Amino acid sequence: MFTPRTPRIVAARRLQRRRDRDQAGRFLAEGPQAVREALAAGVVLELFGTPAGLDRHAELTAQAPEVSPVTEEALEALAETVSPQGLVALCEQVNVPIAEALAKSPKLVAVVAEIRDPGNAGTILRTADAAGAGAVIFAGDAVDPYNGKCVRASAGSLFHVDVVRAPLDVLDLLQDSGLQVLATSGTGSDDVDSLLDGGLLSAPTAWLFGSEAHGLSDGLLQKADRRVRVPIYGGAESLNLAAAAAVCLYASARAQR
Amino acid sequence: MFTPRTPRIVAARRLQRRRDRDQAGRFLAEGPQAVREALAAGVVLELFGTPAGLDRHAELTAQAPEVSPVTEEALEALAETVSPQGLVALCEQVNVPIAEALAKSPKLVAVVAEIRDPGNAGTILRTADAAGAGAVIFAGDAVDPYNGKCVRASAGSLFHVDVVRAPLDVLDLLQDSGLQVLATSGTGSDDVDSLLDGGLLSAPTAWLFGSEAHGLSDGLLQKADRRVRVPIYGGAESLNLAAAAAVCLYASARAQR
Known part of the structure; x- marks a missing residue:
């Protein structure tokens, strides 16, 4: 033994x-x-x-x-x-090359860009899987998807979706493969409910989520097709990252049913 | 000093x-x-x-x-x-008696029933505030809302909404004050998107969330007006509690805009 x-x-x-x-x-x-x-x-x-x-x-x-x-x-x-x-x-490890993941034409993709907290990354992985995403891309200096805490927070979803590790600059690849890129930002000019109302979420979509501390970089925000906020109806300044991701990913899931 | x-x-x-x-x-x-x-x-x-x-x-x-x-x-x-x-x-402490909170006729209420994890409870408090809830009820043997980790996870929302501490058996009070009570359950017969499609979420609503380990008790599930699940489109077995709460609360917020 x-x-x-x-x-x-x-x-x-x-x-x-x-x-x-x-x-x-x-x-x-x-x-x-x-x-x-x-x-x-x-x-x-x-x-x-x-x-x-x-x-x-x-x-x-x-x-x-x-x-x-x-x-x-x-x-x-x-x-x-x-x-x-x-x-x-x-x-x-089950890393899938980005070209291979995109060749499958996923209708929903989550990109965790420079997210450092393994609990947040793992929870987003689990939520993306639940919402029907085909791939989750760990971009740039993001946490290692195989970090023990991330594996546990993913509750098995690490094994269900294509887990991709890529440099931060993946937007061209996403857009070239027909995905609209929606960058989340507390000050985004579009709100997720209006996009849903307008029928814009039924198209194949990659959601970009930035670190809770710093959000997405200006470069990524500018390069995305839209900058999208989750509307705040009460007194909170913002949502927790994983909660915001759940609202966005499920808005897409709802539109893509 | x-x-x-x-x-x-x-x-x-x-x-x-x-x-x-x-x-x-x-x-x-x-x-x-x-x-x-x-x-x-x-x-x-x-x-x-x-x-x-x-x-x-x-x-x-x-x-x-x-x-x-x-x-x-x-x-x-x-x-x-x-x-x-x-x-x-x-x-x-800023506890509001339940009668006082309900007398304000809130259109959206979150009930954290026997939720023990302070991070989950604080995150739900923050999300409920963001979604426009008027009150968050800590029911039964739930975590103390003034636990340091809960206060931090709430990111200030503890001070924005009515924080109520109540026994587990609050459903009569909620229903008597005109709130429909929706109990979340992974095996609920209604799914949140169908309720939204059917126009059922625009009514004043109290969402019940149970502990991640055990969910809601059979008694609470039976007494609620509906048992509601968040649909799972991928391979995940379930959602993380705070992510599921975000989807439900924001579905109501969307309907009540």
Whole structure:
């Protein structure tokens, strides 16, 4: 049984750091829900589990290409949460090249541009998936989609949509593939409800979301087809980033039903 | 200058605990944005600040009924975040009795029923405010709205809408005051887009949101006028609670424009 000092556990544990994830092209998914989705997506290389965890989730264990029983201490070393329920999967990253993702002509795309908070990025990934998006593009200096907190916040959606990593300057590619690019901004001249009323959201759309601290850069705002705000009807100055993304993505989903 | 051992600092620091907040009917708001909103709402009793913080935010200092310069160490003791920018305000709680809130005939109300995560509750408070809600009801064993993390996630909205604390069984009161009660549920028989299409969301509405872990109880679901789901168009099993709340509250805001 693997212990925290077994070389394969030591190597897997390094994947908690971004540099090591980038180099290896691998990451860790913990807990039965994430493991189930990773198995369904065919990206699990090895399933680590305590004997109790492997036994409790025998249907998952049966699907894994390689199963390695580990001690409680080894599992704790691999996991970032306190209760991963005895399972952590070593997975291959599922990055899709942007040209490949756009060749599928997705009707709805979310671009997280320089978003640094893994919880926000993961929540947007989950919401984009729920709204029917085909791809989520992590653009520029955005958080690593394989950050543990992002993986957990995505609640499996990391494995459902095309996850793309791209430089910040992707607008030409998006526009060339027939997507209208809508950049979110608290001071945008269009509001999302008016666009919906005007029938403008039924066209294939890429939504751009910037960091909660700084929003989108002037360059990206100018290059987008429209600058769109979520209307504020009460006293709040603005919406939380993930909430604003939910309103925008679901307005598109509503128009594209 | 107050130090961490000055009795008023020791007493204020106790407000980081719910029991002490409940007993005192007071709470702490940290950082210039929250302090500004608390001052505008007239609930600040005393403003604690480092000399540099008070100086940097002289326009806020000028409005506070009482200003107490404190050492860096005292400010650190009061603050829960690493950078409150030198300011923490001692505030009176702003609970509004439910009868008073409903007597104003709000067209939109959010009920957070037994929601335990302060970040989720604060984000829903902020989103409800942005969508034009008049009241947010913390029902049953929900998180304390004056929890520091909830106050921060609300981004000032705690001071904009009527914050009501009520037992879980508030549906009769809501319905008697003319609000239709829509209970959110992943398996609800109505979907929010169909209600919007059917013109059903223009009526005065109270949205019920349950805990992310357990949702709403069967009793609340049955007693509500409708059980409503946010449609899922992709592979995600569900939405994050705050994202689902954003979609529902903004669907109402759209209908009630």
